[in-house]
Amino acid sequence: MRRSRHSDETAADAESERGSAALEFIVGGVILLVPIVYLIVALGAIQSSALGVDAGARHVARTIASAPDRATADARADLVLAAVADEYGLDPGRVDVTVTCRPAGAECPAAGATVVVHLAASVPLPLVPPILGLDDMARIPVEAVAVQKVSRFWGTQ
Numbered sequence: 001m002r003r004s005r006h007s008d009e010t011a012a013d014a015e016s017e018r019g020s021a022a023l024e025f026i027v028g029g030v031i032l033l034v035p036i037v038y039l040i041v042a043l044g045a046i047q048s049s050a051l052g053v054d055a056g057a058r059h060v061a062r063t064i065a066s067a068p069d070r071a072t073a074d075a076r077a078d079l080v081l082a083a084v085a086d087e088y089g090l091d092p093g094r095v096d097v098t099v100t101c102r103p104a105g106a107e108c109p110a111a112g113a114t115v116v117v118h119l120a121a122s123v124p125l126p127l128v129p130p131i132l133g134l135d136d137m138a139r140i141p142v143e144a145v146a147v148q149k150v151s152r153f154w155g156t157q
Helices: 005-016 020-066 070-088
Strands: 096-102 114-124 139-149
Touching: 020 070, 020 096, 020 114, 020 139, 070 096
Parallel strands: none
Antiparallel strands: 096 114, 114 139
């Protein structure tokens, strides 16, 4: 029985490739899966913080506009901001709140004015170690603005 040289080469090639497909799938899967999972976790953290900042700005604006006086507005706004930061996992020390009123130069808050609340925070990326300040450099800024009209009868109750 005579075998061709071509048949011997393909048999040797097939033997050398045996069992490597599983290893290739594992290595390829890990190389592709780990970055995709990290991206999903990071985007989830950013989305959560973005929703928290948006909710915080909206609720603080509503709280200030519906309060009967300035002292109550400040106290309620602080409570609302603390509750939102706790709910969404925001660092209260890294949340910046700016409250202004329109028209410009108006006392804030005032009857008939428009309250503008600007909330800004930064989101740390997951799994970034606090070595050499890497955790401070690997932060994504998120911000939101909310506008609420104050009643014409504000402060007269």
